[in-house]
Amino acid sequence: MLGARLLGCRLDMVSEQATGAGDGAVRGAPLAVTAELVFPSLANHHGTLFGGAALALMDRAAFIAASRVLRRVAVTAGAREVRFQRPVPVGSIAEAQAGLLAVDGRKVRIWVELYLEALPSCERALAATGEFICVAVDAFEATDDSAEGPAMAAAPDAAQSAAAAPPAVPQPMQDDET
Numbered sequence: 001m002l003g004a005r006l007l008g009c010r011l012d013m014v015s016e017q018a019t020g021a022g023d024g025a026v027r028g029a030p031l032a033v034t035a036e037l038v039f040p041s042l043a044n045h046h047g048t049l050f051g052g053a054a055l056a057l058m059d060r061a062a063f064i065a066a067s068r069v070l071r072r073v074a075v076t077a078g079a080r081e082v083r084f085q086r087p088v089p090v091g092s093i094a095e096a097q098a099g100l101l102a103v104d105g106r107k108v109r110i111w112v113e114l115y116l117e118a119l120p121s122c123e124r125a126l127a128a129t130g131e132f133i134c135v136a137v138d139a140f141e142a143t144d145d146s147a148e149g150p151a152m153a154a155a156p157d158a159a160q161s162a163a164a165a166p167p168a169v170p171q172p173m174q175d176d177e178t
Contacts, residue, residue, distance in 0.1 A: 030097040032064035038090050048087035049094055054114055054128055055082065061096035062110040066134035069100055069108050074134045077107070082130035086116070093117040094127070106136040 034057065036042075042053045059076055066074040088094050094116055101109040114128040 030065070030099045031068050032061045032098045033095065034061045034064065035093050035095040038088055038092050038094055040090050043090045046087070047090050049089075049127075051084060054084070054088065054094065055079070055130075057094055057096045058082075058098075058112040058114055058128065058130055059132060061098035062112050062132035062134060065098035065100065065110045066108045066132075069103060070106070070134070070136045072106075072136040073138070074108075074136050077133045077135045079130055079132050082128065084128045086125055086127050088114075088116040088127050089118075092119055098132075101131065108134050110134060 036057055038049050040047075042049055044050050059079070062079075063074060063076060094114060096112055096114050098110050098112045101111050103109075110132045112130050112132055113126060115124050116127045117124045
C-alpha cells in the first residue's frame with residue numbers, strides 16, 4: 001500500500017509536467033533530475049534548506065544536463081537569475097530538474113527548477129529557479145612523465161628552484177557574456 005502511494009507521488013509529478021499544469025511547468029523535457037532528502041545538516045536555524053545547499057543541488061543537475069549535451073568534461077561558468085521562491089523544510093525532498101536552453105559552441109545555457117516535495121503528503125511546489133552556464137573544457141591528465149614525476153627525483157635542485165618560483169597566474173577566458 002505504501003509503495004503504491006509513493007508511486008502515486010511520482011505519477012502525479014509526471015502528469016503535471018506532461019500537461020504543463022501545476023505551479024512550475026518546465027521548458028521541455030528535463031535532461032537531468034536529481035533529488036535529495038533534506039536532513040538537519042543541510043538546514044539553517046529556521047529548519048529549511050540552506051540556499052547554498054539548494055544551489056549545489058541545482059548545479060549538479062545543470063552539470064549532468066550540460067555533460068549530456070556537450071559529451072565532454074564541463075564546468076559551471078556561472079549562474080544567473082536564481083530565484084528562491086519558497087523554503088524547503090527539513091524532512092522534505094528537494095528535487096532539481098535541468099534542461100537545455102541554448103548551445104553556443106562549447107558553452108551551454110541550462111535551466112534548472114528546484115521542487116520541494118512534502119512527505120508524507122506528496123504535495124509538490126516550485127521552490128527555486130535559475131539559469132546555469134556550463135562550458136566544455138579539456139580534461140587534465142597527470143602522467144608519470146610530468147614535471148612532478150620522475151624528472152623531479154632525478155634533479156632535486158631543479159625541483160627546489162621550481163618550488164621557489166611564484167605560481168603562474170591563470171589567465172581569464174576570452175569568452176563573451178558568460
